Amino acid sequence: MSNATVHQVVINKDRIRAMLSQAMETHCVTAPASNGKVIDYLPVTDIEAIVMDDRLPYKSPKEFFFPRCEKILSFAQDGAKQTAPEQPVLLFGVKPCDLAAIAVLERVFTMGKFQDPIFMAHRGHTLIIGTACEQKKTACFCDDLAVDMQYSDACDLFLGNSGEDYEVLYVSERGKEQLGIYLPELANFENADHLPKTPPESLSLSEKETVLFEKVNWEALTETCQGCGLCTYICPTCHCFDFKDVEENGTACRYRNWDSCMFPQFTLHASGHNPRDTKAERYRQRVLHKYAYVPKNFGVIACTGCGRCIRSCPTGVSIRQVVEAVRGELK
């Protein structure tokens, strides 16, 4: 094989299947698959179960880095032990919006004042293969947030669709190293320069918090919200959590579980006081966390326009319409 760099590598889908099949020996291969009712990112052992079409899984892939429930620590009289993930994960078929969301989580968990070793361990254990998104689904609005449907470098290998083949659009150093075992042609692939998507995001909130709090009629905007919290659980970037310490066979264990800002208990103080007592205040928090606080603290909007919360909302509340309405009210 020559060592000349190439800019185009095309791989048949069957070879990708064969690669995933081989990888199952060492990795927990996780890919879009049906749970009997909806498509989800699921650990698969049968290669035929992997859904390779354009459908976006119902839930986001965040649970592979930030699990729904995780024992993170145990401590007894002989000291504390941190638990660490064991089997490496190969996450396949992640769409650009979800890749952008993983990048948001990375910023929040690893690039701020505190680094989260558990998150970093999961991220370090996971190889991610992204695939391009061909068509917008109902309620998708990635355009408004400058997420490119056809390209992402927030992964180890990014594949564009071309009929029965995949075209390699990006491969990371780590991808070359670890996926090159199965796909030797990746070794010579050189990433093309990729300009950031234009126009930049059009959906953002830049006003001061006091203005956003006081000048916006949040009650009217959130009147139909039922407060079910579904949006926070299926959102690829929502990352609030709660700790619970319990005793298990003489050892104290600390669990980290997802929590939701849409529930009144989320901010309930021991005194009984609740600073976010109403639905409007809670929904405001969800919107501002994504569109004001994370941008301020980590430099990126924590919404990637995947549209999950809009499609799934039992009462048709749309975060896009709410943000647009807020922008309209503040004009």
Place this chain on the structure above:
Amino acid sequence: MIFAKQTEEIRACCEKILAEQRVDVILAYQDGGPDGAMIPFFARSAQDVEKIVWGDRCWQHLASYLHGRRDRVGIVAKPCDVRAIVQYILEQQVARDQVYIIGVDCAGMVDQYGDSRPGCGDCSVHTPPLWDTHIADEAIVEIQVPPTRACEDLAYNLEKFQREIDKCILCYSCRQACYGCYCKTCFVQRDLTDWQPAEIDTGTKMTFHLGRAMHLAGRCIECGSCEAACASGVNIRYIIKEVTNFIADTYDYRTGMDLTTTPAMVSYGANDRDIGFLGGEDH
């Protein structure tokens, strides 16, 4: 088209009760949801009334918005909404004179593919059991109380139940979406007695779902909101359906059908079957 006619009738009624100041707000539906779904809408003026629509995509449950409200509310209510309202009135959560029921005949709601929404496929109540104004659909032939399926074998049930809740991530969306789950602090969130351990496993999930099913004994109105809100496609109605069937078998009671029958779980009769108390066979 029947929906256009029903929409006209609903609007006329809404306009009237708003003009007569009988209500402060009307809970209804408007266009604008994803994939052509209709979404909840709070109408307060004659202009708002123009936006009210009715169709076979009005699947959201409006009755749960009534809980905790103090104003006078008009509500465009499907039969399942009305059953929830009846139950709220019986449980003294809503006053009868606080709510003006525009009861609409409903043949069942569908999703964007024309498939029945959760709860609609096996619904047997197509005409509201209580109303102040009735928006009829002559095409609907009211199906009388269907023969309830006998309860499944326990071992079979347990296995099926565990298979279903394997998918559950315990997000509690079903509870939040349920009209009947209005406890200020859910039993699983109490600190004393701590019902839920920290780890989310099958046992934790069973505690929640079985506990919730017990709390909904004789209260579930089979609207399907729990399943519609589920993040993982769990057939939640299935387990509650078993409890509902048991109540129907044991006490000949159906939830939310009228304002005069005392709910099964708050009445005691000397002739009540023992199985309802002890889980054992009748003597």
